[in-house]
Amino acid sequence: MSEKQRNSAMGMMVLAILLVALNLRPAISSIGPMLEPIRADLNLSNSEVSLLTAIPVFCxxxxxxxxxxxGRKFGLKRSIAILLLVIGSFTLVRGFFPTYPVLLASAFLIGLAIAIISPLLSAMIKRDFPMRTAALIGVFSFGMGLGATLSSGLxxxxxxxxxxxxxxxxxxLLSVVAVVIWLRVEQPTEVKAVKTGIEEIVRVSPWKSKRAWYMLLFFGCQSALFFSMLTWLAPIAIEKGMSVLAAGGVLTLMAAVQIAGNISIPLFFNKFPNRLGWIITVLASGTLGILLLMFGSLAVIWVAAAFIGVALGGLFPIALLMPLDETSSADEANSWTAMTQSGGYIISAFMPLIIGIVYDQTGNHDITLMMFLVFIIFMVVFAVLLNKKSESIPQDLTEKNL
Incomplete structure (x- = not known):
C-alpha cells in the first residue's frame, strides 16, 4: 500500500470511528428535552418518564x-455494524409507534447495543492503531460528546x-451514514506486523485483577461525576439565583469545554505520557470548579462550569485508555474495557437518583457539592494505586510485549 493509500485509509478509519461514536448518545440524550411533551402526551408520571433515560444507562x-x-462470534467490524443498525432501527421505531411500551423496549435495546459497541470500538483501536490509541480514543470520546450535545440542543x-x-x-439517520462509512473502511496495513486479533484467548481474566477493579471504580466515579453534573448543574445554578435560561447556558458552556477537552487533551498524551500527572491536573480543575460553585458569587458560576468542563473532558478519554494501556491484544482490551464499563456505568446510573433523594431530604445542594468532591477524592486514590503498580502486570503479558 502506498503512502497516499495508507493516509486515505487512516482518514477513512478516523471518520468511521467518529461517526460510530456520534451514534452512542443521541438516542438517550434526545429524550431529555422531550421529557415533558412525552409525559403530557402519554399521560405518564415523572418516575415513569424518567425510566426512558435511566434504563439505557443501566443497560x-x-x-x-x-x-x-x-467480538468472538461475529468479529469486531461486523458486530459494530450490526449494533449500529439496532440503534438506528429502534430509534426510528419510536417515530412510528410512539407508545410507552415501545419507548421502554427501545430504551432497553438501544442501551444494550451501546453497551456492547463501546468496548468493541476500543478493542479495534487497540488492534489496528496500537501506536495511536490516545489520539483515536480522543476522536472516540469527542464523537460521543458531540453527539450528546447536538441531540440535546437540536x-x-x-x-x-x-x-x-x-x-x-x-x-x-446518523446510524445509516455511520454504517455506510463503517462497512467501507479497510484496516491499514501499517498497523502491526503480527496481528493480535479478537480470536486470541484472554490469558488473564480482568475480574481476578486488582488493577482492573481500580479501573472499574475510577470509571464509575468519573461517569458518576459526569451524569450528576449533567443532571444537577443547572438546578444548582438556579438555586444560587440564576434564571432558567442562564442556567441552561452554564450547562451548555460546560458541555462545550468538555467536548473541546475530549479531542484536545488526548493529543498531548504521547508527548506527556504521565497518566497520573494528567489525572491530577484535570481533577484539580474540577475541584476548583466545585469550590467556586460552593463559595463563589453568581457570576463565578460561569467560570466554575468551564473548570468542570476541563475535568470532564480529560477524565473520560483517560478512563477509556486505562484498559488499553494495560493490555496487549484486542481481545484483552475488549475484556478489560467491558469489565470497567460494566461496573462503572452501573455505579453511575444510580448517582443522579441518590443526589435527587438527598436533595429532597435537605432542600439544598450543599451535600450534592460535597459528593462531587468525594468522587474526586476517590479518583485520586484509585489513580495513585494504579500508578504504584502494586499488582504487577502478569508475566505472560510482559513477555508478549518484549
Whole structure:
C-alpha cells in the first residue's frame, strides 16, 4: 500500500470511528428535552418518564460484558455494524409507534447495543492503531460528546418543526451514514506486523485483577461525576439565583469545554505520557470548579462550569485508555474495557437518583457539592494505586510485549 493509500485509509478509519461514536448518545440524550411533551402526551408520571433515560444507562453497565462474546462470534467490524443498525432501527421505531411500551423496549435495546459497541470500538483501536490509541480514543470520546450535545440542543428545534416522535426518531439517520462509512473502511496495513486479533484467548481474566477493579471504580466515579453534573448543574445554578435560561447556558458552556477537552487533551498524551500527572491536573480543575460553585458569587458560576468542563473532558478519554494501556491484544482490551464499563456505568446510573433523594431530604445542594468532591477524592486514590503498580502486570503479558 502506498503512502497516499495508507493516509486515505487512516482518514477513512478516523471518520468511521467518529461517526460510530456520534451514534452512542443521541438516542438517550434526545429524550431529555422531550421529557415533558412525552409525559403530557402519554399521560405518564415523572418516575415513569424518567425510566426512558435511566434504563439505557443501566443497560450500558449491565450488558457491556457481552462485548467479549459478540467480538468472538461475529468479529469486531461486523458486530459494530450490526449494533449500529439496532440503534438506528429502534430509534426510528419510536417515530412510528410512539407508545410507552415501545419507548421502554427501545430504551432497553438501544442501551444494550451501546453497551456492547463501546468496548468493541476500543478493542479495534487497540488492534489496528496500537501506536495511536490516545489520539483515536480522543476522536472516540469527542464523537460521543458531540453527539450528546447536538441531540440535546437540536431535538428541541426539530420539535418546533414536527412532533416529538419525529424529533427523537430523526437521529436514526446518523446510524445509516455511520454504517455506510463503517462497512467501507479497510484496516491499514501499517498497523502491526503480527496481528493480535479478537480470536486470541484472554490469558488473564480482568475480574481476578486488582488493577482492573481500580479501573472499574475510577470509571464509575468519573461517569458518576459526569451524569450528576449533567443532571444537577443547572438546578444548582438556579438555586444560587440564576434564571432558567442562564442556567441552561452554564450547562451548555460546560458541555462545550468538555467536548473541546475530549479531542484536545488526548493529543498531548504521547508527548506527556504521565497518566497520573494528567489525572491530577484535570481533577484539580474540577475541584476548583466545585469550590467556586460552593463559595463563589453568581457570576463565578460561569467560570466554575468551564473548570468542570476541563475535568470532564480529560477524565473520560483517560478512563477509556486505562484498559488499553494495560493490555496487549484486542481481545484483552475488549475484556478489560467491558469489565470497567460494566461496573462503572452501573455505579453511575444510580448517582443522579441518590443526589435527587438527598436533595429532597435537605432542600439544598450543599451535600450534592460535597459528593462531587468525594468522587474526586476517590479518583485520586484509585489513580495513585494504579500508578504504584502494586499488582504487577502478569508475566505472560510482559513477555508478549518484549
Amino acid at each position: 450500558m453497565g449491565l450488558f457491556a460484558p457481552l462485548a467479549v462474546l459478540f 431535538t428541541g428545534v426539530f420539535y418546533t418543526i414536527a412532533d416529538w416522535p419525529l424529533a427523537i426518531a430523526s437521529w436514526s
